[in-house]
Structures are given as structure tokens and as C-alpha cells.
Amino acid sequence: MNNHALKNLAREVVNTEAAAVAGLVDLIDDEFARACELVLACKGRVVVLGMGKSGHIAGKIAATLASTGTPAFFVHPAEASHGDLGMITADDVVLVLSNSGETDEVRQILPLLKRLGVRIIAMTGNAKSSLASHADVHLDVSVRSEACPLGLAPTSSTTVALVMGDALAVSLLQTRGFTAEDFARSHPAGQLGKRLLLHIQDVMHSGDDMPVIGATACLSEAIVEMTKKRLGMVAITDEKLRVAGVFTDGDLRRTLDKPIDPRKVTMAELMTPGGKTVHPTALAAEAVKMMQEYKIQGLLVTDDEHRLVGVLNFNDLLQAGVV
DSSP states (O other): OHHHHHHHHHHHHHHOOOOOOOHHGGGGHHHHHHHHHHHOOOOSOOOEEOOOHHHHHHHHHHHHHHHTTEEEEEOHHHHHHHGGGGGGGOOEEEEOSSSSSOOHHHHHHHHHHHHOOOEEEEEOTTTTTTHHHHHSSSEEEEOOOOOSSSSOOHHHHHHHHHHHHHHHHHHHHHHHHHHHHHHHHHHHTTHHHHHHHHBHHHHOGGGSSSOOTTOOOBBBHHHHHHHHHOEEEEEETTTTOOOOEEHHHHHHHHHSSSOOOTTTOOOHHSEEEEEEEEOTSSSSHHHHHHHHHHTTTTEEETTTBEEEHHHHEHHHHTTOOOO
């Protein structure tokens, strides 16, 4: 077996599974819509069951549902027969995965689920199976062939089941009006959560940490303030802290090339009037977008009356994990 043959085998697997997924498009029918309706009407949670490889796919589907606005969890069918069935209530919807639809551990608990009164969604490759016939809704995930040359190891069938689960989760997500911010609330430790939940007021420098001087201050005073606060800029304000302008490290380098006296020239003459400002309640992700759009390294944070309440630079966003 040489490298060429190995690559050809891998390509065959990919092509077989890709064809199986492509064929899933034709299997999305009214039963899929009914499954969505059952879940949307569910007052409890979606309980996802599956044995073996189907169990691994079931666990992933449960996790995807839970993170996209549909409360869900995985229950092992064998454990369900030994007490975990108590985790399921009449208000729940049960999604059961079994390619054959005849998995023994699943068949054993079907009568108990029916007696409990839960609605059952079956995801199988056999529409005539015991599971499909006992279910309220059947999602057909049949495939022509497994990618395994022996036709034994679940490959194409598990891939198709996973994609069907994603289709279900995303359809429910959009129907519920689930937003990116909703998603971030269930992922607060990840970078997405930080980008979507962190506000500018959470990371800005405020109070005595703000580099700020008056418009009548001279350049040498601005240099001292910028050096002391180490944020690469200084805000120029009036006596009520209303922002008049900004002076940055870049402005300083350009200014020092001019024949001026740093002890006499005032900031009113050197500052960039106004400057780029942002509200403290804005998301930190908005600050990133502004800095990239205007190719700047910092922003002045102002309130509704344009008074300076904070200063933010790009390093603050880096340290907060927003970038």
C-alpha cells in the first residue's frame, strides 16, 4: 500500500460521505417540519438517546441544541433502564437515534416512554423499523452505503445523522429568533462570548488613569501626561471634561519634526479636533471594528453629553481576549 493508494482510499471515503449528505436534501420532508413543531411546542427539554456510535452523535446533537436555544441533554439508553429514565418527564420530547431502528436497549424503553406520554422523534435509516413505527415523527437518515468497505462500521450513516441534527438545531435557532448574543451567553468563557458580551466600560481606563489635559496646556505637559499614563494618547478637554480633541503618539512624532517650542505651543494648536469617540455601553467588539476601520490604536470613551469617562487602546482589547 503506497501513498498514492492511501490518498485514493481517503478520497473515496470523503466522496461516499459527501454523496450521502447531498442525498439528505431529498429526505427533508413534512416529517422534518413536524419534528420542529414538536420541539417548539415542548414545555420541557429535548432528551436525546442513542447507543454506540449513534450515542456519540446523539451527545453532540444534544450539545448543539442546548447551545442554540433548545434545552437538551443526552441519556444513555442502557442507563435509562437502570434509573436514568427518571430524568425524563411527560413535558419532554425524546429524540432517539438508531440507524437500524431495532437497537435492543432502545426497544426495551420504548413502551415505558409511550406510557409516560412523551412525544418521540425517531432518527433512523429504516422507516419500517420498530422505532420508526412507535415514534410520533420519523426523520429518515438512510444512506445507500457506508464508507467502510466492509459495510459494517457506521460512517456515512453517522455523518448523515449528525447533519440532520445540525439541520434541526439551526432551523429551531432561526425560528426562535436566537441571536449571536444569546449564543454568547451560553459560551461566556470562549472568545465569542468575550467579543459579544464584554462592554467598553468593562475594559476602559477611567478616573485618574485617564490621560487628560486642557486645551491651553503646552506640548511638554502633554508629553509628561502621555508618558505617565502610557496609553499612547492624551485627551484634550474643557473644565467640564467635554472632549475637544485628541493627541496621539503619532501626532507627537510628526510634531517634533516641526520647528516649534514644546514649552510654548498649546494643545489647541496641535490636537486633532474631536477625535474618535465611543459610548461606554457599546460592545468591545464595536471598538475593535472602529480601530480597524480608521486604522487607529485608541478611542476616547464619552457619555451622552460628550464628557470623557474613559480611554481605551488596542492593547486593552488584546488583553481582554476580544481580538
